[in-house]
Structures are given as C-alpha cells and as structure tokens.
Amino acid sequence: MSYIMNIFQYTFMQNALIAILIAAIIGGIMGYLILLRRLAFAAHGLGHISFTGAAFALLLHISPIWGQFLSTLSAGFLIGLMGHTLQKREVTIAMVLSLMLGLGMLCLHFYNGSTNAATNLLFGDVLGVSMHSIQWMGIAACITLIILIIILRPLIFISLLPQLAEVKDISSRFLSILFMLLVAASVTLVNQIVGALLVFVLLIGPAAISFNLTQSFWKGIAVSVILAVLLSFSALISAFYADLPVSVCLTGWVVLFYGLSLIIKREE
Amino acid sequence: MIDIQHLTLKVPHKILLEDFSTSIYSSEKIGIFGPNGAGKSTFLKGLMGLFPCASGTILFDNHPINKKHCKIAYLPQDWDPLSVDYSVMGFMELSLRGNHWGIPWSSKKDRIRCENALKQVDALSLKNKLIKKLSGGERKRILLATLLLDSPEVVLLDEPLANLDPRYQNELLSLIESLQKEYRFTLFITAHDFNPLLYLLDRVMFIGQGKAILDQPEKVIQSHVLSELYQTPLEVIEWNNRRWVLSNEQEVFLHPGEHCHGIHCAEDVRS
Numbered sequence: 001m002s003y004i005m006n007i008f009q010y011t012f013m014q015n016a017l018i019a020i021l022i023a024a025i026i027g028g029i030m031g032y033l034i035l036l037r038r039l040a041f042a043a044h045g046l047g048h049i050s051f052t053g054a055a056f057a058l059l060l061h062i063s064p065i066w067g068q069f070l071s072t073l074s075a076g077f078l079i080g081l082m083g084h085t086l087q088k089r090e091v092t093i094a095m096v097l098s099l100m101l102g103l104g105m106l107c108l109h110f111y112n113g114s115t116n117a118a119t120n121l122l123f124g125d126v127l128g129v130s131m132h133s134i135q136w137m138g139i140a141a142c143i144t145l146i147i148l149i150i151i152l153r154p155l156i157f158i159s160l161l162p163q164l165a166e167v168k169d170i171s172s173r174f175l176s177i178l179f180m181l182l183v184a185a186s187v188t189l190v191n192q193i194v195g196a197l198l199v200f201v202l203l204i205g206p207a208a209i210s211f212n213l214t215q216s217f218w219k220g221i222a223v224s225v226i227l228a229v230l231l232s233f234s235a236l237i238s239a240f241y242a243d244l245p246v247s248v249c250l251t252g253w254v255v256l257f258y259g260l261s262l263i264i265k266r267e268e
Numbered sequence: 269m270i271d272i273q274h275l276t277l278k279v280p281h282k283i284l285l286e287d288f289s290t291s292i293y294s295s296e297k298i299g300i301f302g303p304n305g306a307g308k309s310t311f312l313k314g315l316m317g318l319f320p321c322a323s324g325t326i327l328f329d330n331h332p333i334n335k336k337h338c339k340i341a342y343l344p345q346d347w348d349p350l351s352v353d354y355s356v357m358g359f360m361e362l363s364l365r366g367n368h369w370g371i372p373w374s375s376k377k378d379r380i381r382c383e384n385a386l387k388q389v390d391a392l393s394l395k396n397k398l399i400k401k402l403s404g405g406e407r408k409r410i411l412l413a414t415l416l417l418d419s420p421e422v423v424l425l426d427e428p429l430a431n432l433d434p435r436y437q438n439e440l441l442s443l444i445e446s447l448q449k450e451y452r453f454t455l456f457i458t459a460h461d462f463n464p465l466l467y468l469l470d471r472v473m474f475i476g477q478g479k480a481i482l483d484q485p486e487k488v489i490q491s492h493v494l495s496e497l498y499q500t501p502l503e504v505i506e507w508n509n510r511r512w513v514l515s516n517e518q519e520v521f522l523h524p525g526e527h528c529h530g531i532h533c534a535e536d537v538r539s
Contacts, residue, residue: 036352150369157366160359161414163344166318168367215353215398217362217372 007240012127016236016246019129022137023193023202024232026144028225030186031207033148037159039183040204042079045097046187047199049075052100054121054196055107064121065133068188069140076184080177104196124195124247126236137189144185147178155179156217193232194247201247205254206231212261231257269293270315270422270454275324277307277314283478284310287324290482294421297448298482299465300458302475303498308458309345311475312424315456316340328422341420341453343411345427356402356410357382357395363414385413388450389443405436409443416447423448425457429464437464444468462489462513489513 007013034043053071054064104121111117120128129137148155158165158172165172190202210224235250242249270292277285284307292298300308313319315326317333326333354362360382361374374382386392389409394402402410408428415423425444429437445468448455459465466472466485473482476497481488489511494502503514 149371153368153370153372154366156362156372160362161347161366163347164342165366167316167340167342170367211352215355216358217354220352 004237007237013236013240015129015131015134016126017233019126019134019137020193020232020236020246021229022134022141023190024206024228025225026141026186027190027202028206028210028228029148029221030144030183031203031205031228032210032221032224033155033159033179034183034204035207035211036156037179039180040200041093042180043183043187043203044200045079045093046072046075046184047191047196047203048097048104049100050187050191050199051121051196052104052107054191055104055111055117058111058113058117058121059107063133065136065188065192068191069185072184072187073181076180076182077177080180081173083173083176120195122195122197123245124191124193124198126193126246129192133192137192140185140189144182144189147182151175151178194250198247198251201251201254202228202232205258209254209257209261212258212265227257269329271325271327271330273325273327275314275326276322277310277319278322279307279310283322285475285480286478288480289324292454294454295448295452297455297468297470298457299462299469299472299485300456300475301460301462301472304460306475306477308475309426311480312342312426312456312458315422315424316342339418339420339422341415341418341423343408343415343423343425343428345430347407347411353398353400355396355398356386356391359399359410360385360414360417364417381417382413385416386410388416388447389413403436405432405440408432408440412443412447416451419451420453422454423456425455427458427460429459429461434464441465441468466511485511 008017031043034040050068050072053067053069055067056071057064057067060067108117108121116125119125154165154170155175157168158170158175162172186203187199190199194202206228207220207224209227210220214220214223231253232250234253235246238244238253239246239249272288272290272292275285275288276283300311302308310319314321315333317326357379361378362372364372364374364378364382383392383395386395389412391406391409391413394406394410399407399410428440428444432440441464444455444457447453457465457469462472466489469485471482472485472488473480474488474493474497481493481497489504491502491504494504494513501515505512505514
C-alpha cells in the first residue's frame with residue numbers, strides 16, 4: 001500500500017488525484033443520468049465541441065478550460081433547446097461534429113505554442129492539471145451537484161414518463177436545457193482527465209457498466225460513482241508505473257470492466 | 269364539469285374539429301372513436317391543454333385549463349420501455365411527486381401508497397418484477413397504478429386496449445370500470461374497437477371529417493351514422509342484450525389488421 005501511496009508525494013500526482021476524483025464523481029453521477037435520458041451521443045458530441053473551444057482559447061492565449069466551458073455550455077443550451085428533434089438528425093449532428101473538430105484543428109494550425117497542445121486537448125493530460133484548473137473544476141462540480149439535487153425528481157420523472165410530464169405541469173424543455181448545461185459542465189470536467197476524444201470513457205463507461213449490473217436507481221448511481229472513482233484511481237496508478245498516458249490506461253480498465261459486466265449480465 | 273365551447277382544433281392543412289360545443293359531467297364515462305388520423309388523441313391533448321385550440325374554450329368547473337387545479341391523469345398510447353431494468357416498485361417510487369423539486373427519496377409511507385395503488389390494479393404480486401419483463405397488459409396496469417397515486421379527477425386513456433388480446437382487453441376494462449366506480453373520476457377513453465367498450469360508456473363521441481357527435485350509445489351506434497362517418501358500410505346488430513358493430517362482410521370490427529368472421533366471434537371477443 002505504501003508502495004502505491006509513495007507516488008502521491010509528488011505535487012503533480014496529488015493534483016492529478018484530486019482532479020481525477022472530481023471528474024470521476026461528476027462523471028459517475030451525470031453519466032448514469034445521461035444514459036437514463038438516452039443522451040450518450042449528445043455527450044460524445046459535446047466532447048468534440050469542447051476541443052474546438054479549447055483550441056480557440058489556446059489561439060487567444062487564454063486557459064483552455066474557459067474555451068471548453070464556453071463552447072460546451074453554448075452547444076449544450078442549443079441541444080437542450082432542440083430536444084427530441086435532435087434525435088432524428090443523426091447525420092446532421094455527425095456533420096456538425098466533424099466541422100467542429102476541423103475548426104479545432106484549424107485553430108491549432110495557427111497556434112504557435114507547444115506542439116503537445118493538440119495531443120493534450122484530444123487525449124487529456126491529467127498529470128499536467130494546475131491547481132488553478134482544479135479550483136475551477138471544484139467550483140463547477142459543486143454548482144453542477146447543487147443544481148442536480150434541486151432538479152433530480154422532475155428530471156427522473158420526465159426521463160421515465162416523458163408523455164406525462166406536461167400533464168403534471170413539468171416543463172420538459174426547461175429541464176432538458178438545464179440538464180444539457182450540466183452535461184456540458186461535466187464534459188468539460190471529464191475533458192481535463194481524458195481529453196476530448198475519450199470523454200465517453202469516463203462519462204459513459206462506468207455508468208454503462210452500472211446499467212449492466214444494477215436494477216435500481218440509487219444502486220445504479222452508487223455503483224457508477226464507485227466504479228468511476230476506482231477505475232480512474234487504478235488508471236492513475238497503472239499509468240505512473242507503466243509510464244503510459246492516464247487516458248490510455250483508463251480506457252483499458254473501463255473496456256475490461258464493461259466486457260466483464262456484459263458476461264455477468266448474460267449469465268444472469 | 270367540463271364545458272367545451274366552440275372548440276376548433278387544427279393541424280397544418282386539416283381541420284380536425286370545428287366549432288364543437290358540449291358539457292361533460294363529473295364522473296361521466298366517454299368513449300372517443302373515429303377513423304385513423306381523425307383527431308382522437310389530439311382532442312385528448314386539447315383537453316389537457318397540451319394542444320392549442322385554434323378557437324374556443326375548455327373550462328374545468330368554470331376555470332380555464334390549469335393542471336394545478338384539475339388533477340388530470342393521462343395514459344399515453346405508446347409508452348417507451350425504460351432504458352434501464354427497474355423493478356415495478358422502484359419505478360413507482362421514482363414516479364411519485366414528479367412535479368416537486370428535490371431528490372426522489374421515498375419514505376415508508378410512500379412505499380405503502382405505491383403498494384396500495386398496486387393492490388387497486390390487482391398487481392401487487394408484480395411489485396418486485398422488472399418492468400422490461402412484464403407483458404403489455406401488465407405494463408398498462410402498472411401505469412394505471414402510477415396514475416392512481418395522484419387521485420385524479422379526470423382520467424384520459426389513449427387507446428388502452430391497443431395490442432392487447434381479448435382476455436387482457438376484458439381484464440383491463442373490468443379494472444377501469446371498478447376503478448372508476450371507486451374513484452368517481454371522469455373518464456375519456458379512445459379506441460378503434462367499439463365492441464368491447466360500449467357496455468361501459470355513458471356517452472360516445474365520434475370524431476371525423478372535422479365534426480364530432482356526442483350522444484348516448486343507443487342513439488349514435490346506428491348503422492347509417494357509423495357507415496357515413498367511416499365511409500364504409502357498417503352494420504349494428506343487437507345480440508345478447510348488447511349492440512355490436514360489424515362490417516357489411518360480417519366481420520367484427522377489431523383493431524386494424526385483425527379480422528374475425530361471423531357473429532360467433534363476437535362472443536369470443538367479449539368472453
């Protein structure tokens with residue numbers, strides 16, 4: 001155990017651990033709700049959009065996290081506003097996402113800074129997370145959780161019985177927009193760990209495993225969060241000792257556990 | 269009482285209902301029929317205030333539609349199976365007080381409330397079963413139980429008999445009948461198939477070609493009225509002290525695509 005804990009004597013590992021815990025807790029909770037609302041594709045799309053925001057921020061010489069927040073929150077608002085009509089426009093969404101990735105690459109093309117910037121934005125750089133970023137991650141995570149606690153009951157209701165929402169005087173559109181803003185904030189948080197292309201791994205992976213293993217809401221949320229934290233922690237440790245990128249190790253752990261969960265589900 | 273005055277409902281390029289006025293009394297049971305696309309579901313949505321009236325008013329006890337003042341329960345025509353495998357009780361607990369803010373904790377009192385609602389629909393034995401593994405009829409029972417949690421004053425059932433075999437249709441109708449007797453709610457029920465429903469209804473409403481007729485079944489269920497409305501020959505016969513609607517080829521009028529030849533089949537449908 002002390003062998004493992006020794007690695008946290010380094011400041012960058014301590015920062016990475018805090019960042020990964022924040023992202024894992026938010027990812028675990030939000031991922032479960034994203035799957036419940038069948039918005040996995042939208043979450044994936046926001047990952048791409050956050051890349052463009054970050055690349056544009058780099059071009060303007062400001063912190064990428066601001067670009068990510070701004071781009072994902074704007075896109076999240078639009079996705080929430082469009083609601084169900086969006087689900088029928090897969091090809092349009094795919095084209096828009098490709099365009100966003102292209103624009104992101106264009107921004108990086110004109111960026112004269114570090115050549116690692118593109119790689120870090122696409123695949124994450126948790127070991128390089130600054131205390132400043134962690135502070136903003138913490139604030140965004142707290143705001144996300146507080147809003148979620150307030151809207152959770154009607155949000156679940158419109159997810160389970162969408163046709164009954166308006167009858168009960170619940171504004172589906174308002175909740176959809178608010179939820180997509182929370183998804184946008186979560187994507188930005190998770191982005192700090194795994195990058196734009198692998199947002200799916202931490203945001204959806206543990207929740208998808210939990211969906212395979214549990215059959216009640218609270219157990220589902222709990223398992224999703226525990227898995228997100230454990231898998232992220234394991235990824236951090238294994239990445240340190242194997243000298244591999246954290247996002248690569250996290251992807252490996254998540255895919256492995258997802259496979260195991262499928263086997264368990266089939267046996268049931 | 270529901271007071272409908274000069275109601276007009278329109279969809280693009282089509283008038284579903286024009287200048288329709290009527291009064292619906294508390295605890296009445298109204299069946300709504302009409303050809304596909306005539307506007308049965310839209311009329312229900314209009315009643316709930318979810319579809320804007322092109323003109324006219326709908327008043328509940330002399331007040332405009334306000335979901336806070338009138339407890340409306342709605343059973344949708346199609347209910348997406350959940351994306352997760354929740355148990356019946358888990359689902360019902362999460363559906364409680366959906367219009368309140370906060371975290372959906374459920375107390376012991378809530379659980380007892382859910383169990384009582386399940387008892388009402390004779391589905392207590394299903395409480396630990398997974399919703400995904402229930403049959404269509406069982407799912408409709410669970411949805412009915414969920415609607416009962418709010419003690420509704422008006423219940424709107426949009427084609428509750430669709431995709432159910434005759435046995436489940438009869439079971440569900442008996443259940444709806446007993447619940448209505450107990451809770452005294454005003455009932456609106458849409459269907460394609462007249463025959464299983466007619467015995468239950470106080471009045472029937474036909475929507476078609478922009479018009480609506482609302483009257484007692486014995487006055488409206490007549491061959492020439494139905495034939496004109498559906499633009500196909502339909503025959504109404506008296507048999508076993510009930511009215512039955514048959515097509516001119518002596519087919520019992522069932523769900524689209526289902527046909528049952530001969531009067532003997534009519535008995536099968538009810539028994």
